[in-house]
Amino acid sequence: MAVLTIQEVSAHNSESDCWIAIHGKVYNVTSFLKDHPGGKRILLKVAGTDASKEFEKFHSAAVLPKFGPSLYVADLASIFPVAKKEASNAIFTNAPGLGLFGDGAPFAQPAWYQDTFSPYYKDSHRRLRNWVRQWIAENRWADKSDAWEEVVRSNRKPDEEAFTSMGIAGLTRGITGRIAWKKQPYPNIPDLPCGIAEDEFDYFHCLILWDELSATPLISVNNSQPYGIVPVMRFAKPALRERVVPKILRGEETMAIAITEPGAGSDVSNISATATLSEDGKHFIINGEKKWITNGVWADWLMTAVRTGGPGAGGITLLLVPRGPGLTTRPMETMGGILSGTAFVTFDNVKCPVENVLGEVNNGFKALLSNFNHERWTIIVSAVRNARRCYSEALHYAHRRQTFGKNLIDHPIIRDKFAQMVRQIESTATWLESATYQLNNMRPEIIPERMGATLALLKVQATKTFEFCAREAAQIMGGIAVTKGGTGGTVEKLYRGVRASAIAGGSEEVMGDFGMRQSLKVAKAMGVKL
Ligand code: HEM
Numbered sequence: 001m002a003v004l005t006i007q008e009v010s011a012h013n014s015e016s017d018c019w020i021a022i023h024g025k026v027y028n029v030t031s032f033l034k035d036h037p038g039g040k041r042i043l044l045k046v047a048g049t050d051a052s053k054e055f056e057k058f059h060s061a062a063v064l065p066k067f068g069p070s071l072y073v074a075d076l077a078s079i080f081p082v083a084k085k086e087a088s089n090a091i092f093t094n095a096p097g098l099g100l101f102g103d104g105a106p107f108a109q110p111a112w113y114q115d116t117f118s119p120y121y122k123d124s125h126r127r128l129r130n131w132v133r134q135w136i137a138e139n140r141w142a143d144k145s146d147a148w149e150e151v152v153r154s155n156r157k158p159d160e161e162a163f164t165s166m167g168i169a170g171l172t173r174g175i176t177g178r179i180a181w182k183k184q185p186y187p188n189i190p191d192l193p194c195g196i197a198e199d200e201f202d203y204f205h206c207l208i209l210w211d212e213l214s215a216t217p218l219i220s221v222n223n224s225q226p227y228g229i230v231p232v233m234r235f236a237k238p239a240l241r242e243r244v245v246p247k248i249l250r251g252e253e254t255m256a257i258a259i260t261e262p263g264a265g266s267d268v269s270n271i272s273a274t275a276t277l278s279e280d281g282k283h284f285i286i287n288g289e290k291k292w293i294t295n296g297v298w299a300d301w302l303m304t305a306v307r308t309g310g311p312g313a314g315g316i317t318l319l320l321v322p323r324g325p326g327l328t329t330r331p332m333e334t335m336g337g338i339l340s341g342t343a344f345v346t347f348d349n350v351k352c353p354v355e356n357v358l359g360e361v362n363n364g365f366k367a368l369l370s371n372f373n374h375e376r377w378t379i380i381v382s383a384v385r386n387a388r389r390c391y392s393e394a395l396h397y398a399h400r401r402q403t404f405g406k407n408l409i410d411h412p413i414i415r416d417k418f419a420q421m422v423r424q425i426e427s428t429a430t431w432l433e434s435a436t437y438q439l440n441n442m443r444p445e446i447i448p449e450r451m452g453a454t455l456a457l458l459k460v461q462a463t464k465t466f467e468f469c470a471r472e473a474a475q476i477m478g479g480i481a482v483t484k485g486g487t488g489g490t491v492e493k494l495y496r497g498v499r500a501s502a503i504a505g506g507s508e509e510v511m512g513d514f515g516m517r518q519s520l521k522v523a524k525a526m527g528v529k530l
Contacts, residue, residue, distance in 0.1 A: 001074070001075055002073070002074035002075070003074055003075045003076070003077045004026050004073070004074045004075070004076060004077060005076075005077045006021065006049075006050060006076065006077075009021050009026055009048055009049075009050075009076065010048040010049065011048065012028070012047070012048055013047040013048030013049075014044075014047065015030075015033065015040070015044060016030065017030055018030045018033060018043060018044065018047045018048075019047070019048060019073060020043065020046055020047065020048075020049070020051050021049070021050040021051065021052070021076045022050075022051060022052050022055045022064065023052050023055075023064070024075060024076050024078070025068065025072060025074075025075055025076060026072070026073045026074045026075070026076050027068065027071040027072060027073060028071055028073045029043055029071055032067070032071060037485070037486055038058060042054075050076070056400055057400050057401070057402075058400070058487065059487065060393070060396060060397070060487055061103075061396065066143060093115060094115045094116065094117065095117070098112075098115045098116065098117065099115055100113070100114055100115050101113040101114075101126075101129065101130070101133075102133065103392060105392060105395055105396065106422075107388070107391065107422045107425065107426065108388060108391065108392035108395065109388070110211070110388075110429060111426065111429070111430075113129070118433075120204055120433055120436070120437060121204060124196055124200055124205070125204050125205060125208060127194055127196075128193065128194050128196060128205055128208050128209070129208050129212065131193065131194035132171075132193065132194070132208065132209060132212045132213070133212055135169065135193075136212065136213070136215070136216055139165065141165075141216040141217065141218055142215060142216050142217075144162075144216075144217055145216075145217040145339070146485075148162065148217050148221065148339055149217075149338045149339060152221075152297070152331075152338055152339055152341050153338060155297065155331045156298075157297065157298035157341070158217075158221050158339070160251075162217070162218065162221045162222070163221070163222060163251035163252075163254055164250070164251040164252065165218075165251070166218055166222050166251050167190060167249060167250040167251020167252065168190055168250065168251065169190070169193050170190040170191050170192045170193040171193055171209060171213070171218075172222060172225055172226070172248065172249050172250075172251055173189060173190060173192060173249045174192055174193050174201070174205065174206060174209045175206065175209050175210055175213070175219075175222070175225075175226045175378070176225070176226040176229055176230065176249070177203065177206045177226065177374055178202075178203065178206070178439075178444070185238075185241070185242070186242065186245050186246050186249070187246075188246040188250070189245070189246050189249045189250065190249065190250060192205075193209070202440050203436045203437075203439045203440045204433075204436060204440065207381055207432075207433075207436055210378050210381040210382060210385075211381050211382075211384075211385050214381065214382040214385040214386060215385060215389060217339050219382065220337060220339035220340050221295065221339050221340075221341065222251075222254075222295075223294050223295055223340055224254075224255060224256040224257055224294050224295040224299065225248055225254060225255055225295075226374070226378065227257055227371055227374065227375045227378075228248075228255040228256060228257045228301070228303040229244075229245060229248050229249070229255065230371055230374065231303060231318060231358045231359070231367050231368075231370075231371055232244055232245060232248075232255075232303065232320060232358060233245060234359075234367070234370075235318070235358040235359035235367050236320060236356075236358050237355055239355070240320065240355060240356060244301065244320065248301075253300040253301065254295060254298060254299050254300055254301075255295075255299050255300065255301040255302065255303060256293050256294060256295040256296045256299035256301075256302055256303070256343075257293070257294070257302075257303045258290040258293050258296065258302040258303065258304040258305070258321070258345055259271065259290070259304075259305045259368065260290060260291055260292050260293070261273060261288070261289060261290055261291055262289055262291045265292075265507075268305070268313075268316075268365070268368065269312050269313040269316070269365065271305055271306070271307060271316065272288060272307060273286065273287065273288025273289065273290065273304070273305075273306050273307065273347060274286070274287055274288055274306060274307050274308070275287075275306035275307070275308050275317060275319060275352070276308075277354070278351070281354065282353065282354060283351040283352060283353055283354060284306070284308070284317075284319060284351075284352045284354060284357075285349055285350070285351060286304070286306055286319070286321065286326075286347040286349075286350040286351075286352055287347055287348065287349060287350075288306070288346075288347050289344065289345065289346055289347070290302075290304070290344070290345040290347075291332075291344050291345075292332065292334075292342055292504075293329070293342065293343045293344075293345050294340045294341070294342055294504070295340060295341050295343075296329050296341065296342065296343025296344075296345055297329055297331050297341035297342070297343045298329075298341055299323070299329070299343075300322065300323055301320055301321065301322055301323070302320075302321045302323070302327075302345065303318065303319075303320055303321075303358070304318070304319050304320075304321045304347075304352075305317075305318055305364055305368060306318075306319055308361055308362055309361075309362040313365040314362060314365070315362055316362065316364045316365045316368070317357060317360075317361045317362055317363075317364045318357070318358040318359060318364035318367055318368065319352050319356050319357060319358065320352075320356045320358055321347075321350060321352045321356065322352070322356075324350065324351070325350070325351070326347060326348040326349050326350040326351070327345070327346070327347060327348075327350045328345070328346045328348070329343040329344070329345050330343060330344045330345075330346075331343055331344075332344050334500070335496050335499060335500070336493065336495075336496030336497035336498070336499070336500055337496075337497050337500050340500075369448065370448050372452075372505070372506065373447065373448060373451055373452060373455050375505045376455045376456065376458075376459045376505050376506065376511075377435070377436075377439070377455055379459055379462070379463070379501060379504065379505045380428075380432055380455070380458050380459050380462040381432065382501070383459075383462035383463050383465065383466040383501050384425065384428055384429050384432060384462055384465070384466070386466050386469075386470075386494050386497065386501070387421070387424070387425050387428070387462075387465045387466040387468075387469040387470075388425055388469075389490060389494060390421075390466075390469040390470045390472075390473035390474075390491055390494055390495075391418065391421045391422070391425060391469050391473060393473060393477070393488075393490050393491050394418070394472070394473035394476040394477055394491065395409075395418060397476065397477050397480075397487065397488075398414055398418075398476055401477075408476060414476060417472045417475065417476060420468070420472065421468065421469045421472055421473075424464075424465040424468060424469070425465060425469065428458070428461050428462050428465045431458055431461065432458060432462070435451065435454050435455060435458055438450075438451060438454070439451060449518075449522055449525075450522060452514070452515075452518045453514070453515045453516070453518035453519035453522065454515075454519075456506065456511040456512075456514050456515035456518065457511065457512065457515035457516075459505065459506065459508075459511050460508045460511045460512050460515070463498070463501045463502035463508060464502070464508065466494075466498055466501055466502075467498045467502060470491065470494055470495040470498050471495075473491045474488075474491055474492075474495055477491055481495070
């Protein structure tokens with residue numbers, strides 16, 4: 001490893017030969033001058049010097065790991081031998097085995113990552129958390145977001161690796177949750193990630209995967225598989241199930257859920273796309289439109305709700321429709337979540353084999369309802385993580401940016417903004433863990449009725465928390481949070497995703513009303529006198 005003194009670095013101080021030292025490392029930024037988002041002049045001003053202090057002011061912690069390796073020249077020799085500081089946190093440290101994991105900034109990670117006790121997480125959870133974080137970092141998934149967005153914007157499917165990497169690593173299976181634990185009926189599906197045994201895998205493992213992967217573009221492009229595949233596993237005929245499920249779980253094919261229509265959203269029972277039996281009785285012929293279909297742009301299969309009977313919930317059937325003649329998916333430009341590949345879908349005399357009915361004809365509504373809880377739970381997990389990401393981005397920035405002679409964090413009004421974010425994030429996260437514990441322990445057959453209300457109300461809480469944190473983070477960060485890319489780019493992007501999170505899977509208003517109706521219904525059924 002080469003080591004240079006600051007005198008040696010100082011010779012490289014021109015536009016044609018520009019070196020800069022930052023945090024003990026020397027970088028050759030000559031070819032980077034023209035690409036530097038902050039401009040070349042500012043770099044030339046500090047050419048040949050140690051610019052650590054200036055660098056700290058303007059960059060997030062993600063910049064050097066990303067750009068540094070290609071610009072690195074040598075280590076910087078220290079003028080004074082630096083006495084290694086012994087970790088001085090011993091007096092505050094909790095029991096061995098807990099410890100800080102990830103960003104140690106207070107509340108920037110779930111509480112159990114931050115050296116606190118928890119009744120919920122065991123060694124296998126810690127192992128999975130460590131493994132998935134490392135898998136994300138090693139493969140640099142978070143950095144692929146912009147490139148994949150470009151691809152999706154031009155109406156194309158992201159690279160196959162976006163799907164197969166999740167499949168091979170057992171992550172598509174992992175985020176599908178409980179029903180995908182059991183390998184038995186599907187011999188060709190990947191093992192669960194990180195060697196977790198099937199009977200060991202629980203909702204907290206699933207939570208960890210959704211939580212960690214939410215900070216990458218992988219979740220957006222694979223969003224529908226875990227919801228779409230569950231009705232296939234539960235209600236498809238064995239031949240269809242065995243043909244479709246392994247390919248989806250390996251990431252070789254993808255699916256979307258086609259329920260919402262231009263005139264039917266949260267009021268699902270109003271759908272009007274029709275399916276009629278062909279004369280020979282072998283196919284359903286589908287006609288109609290579906291709108292806002294997540295991952296619809298590239299899905300190979302559409303788990304589609306169609307009207308086969310009379311009006312209302314009673315006349316709905318679920319069909320697993322393969323992409324084929326008459327089926328068109330037109331990309332829709334949405335406010336955020338470009339990577340979701342949202343589509344407007346038209347069915348023009350699309351033929352779907354009768355063997356592809358999921359469950360019973362005219363009884364699809366029940367199957368649909370049973371799926372909503374998992375979908376809402378995953379939206380909650382992602383919303384809490386995204387709220388934390390907003391908080392964390394702003395917290396770090398507030399330690400770098402100076403206003404009126406001091407860092408933002410030193411202004412009481414700014415600290416109060418962080419306090420308001422934290423109390424909402426932590427209470428929501430704690431409620432989420434309590435709900436997840438119920439999912440782990442409750443008899444599966446009573447989960448839809450018993451957990452419906454909790455998850456609906458928790459979804460409202462989570463998306464409102466996310467919205468609040470996105471707003472407050474943007475207020476703290478100011479102009480850079482309304483600018484795409486750069487230091488504030490993460491908050492800008494997350495902010496645009498807030499509405500989809502608050503509307504998809506049941507709007508806040510519908511969830512609030514449903515949550516109360518459902519909890520009262522269950523209480524009455526349990527004999528509670530109100
Ligand atoms: C290896 C050296 C450097 C690299 C790789 C680098 C990279 C970057 C990147 C990626 C951004 C976009 C913002 C972000 O993603 O956080 C940025 C912005 C900026 N950089 Fe640098 N930078 C370097 C050195 C410096 C130095 C030494 C200074 C100051 C003397 C500086 C000043 C700025 C400014 C003013 C911005 C604009 C900040 C904003 O968006 O408001 N950079 N830089």
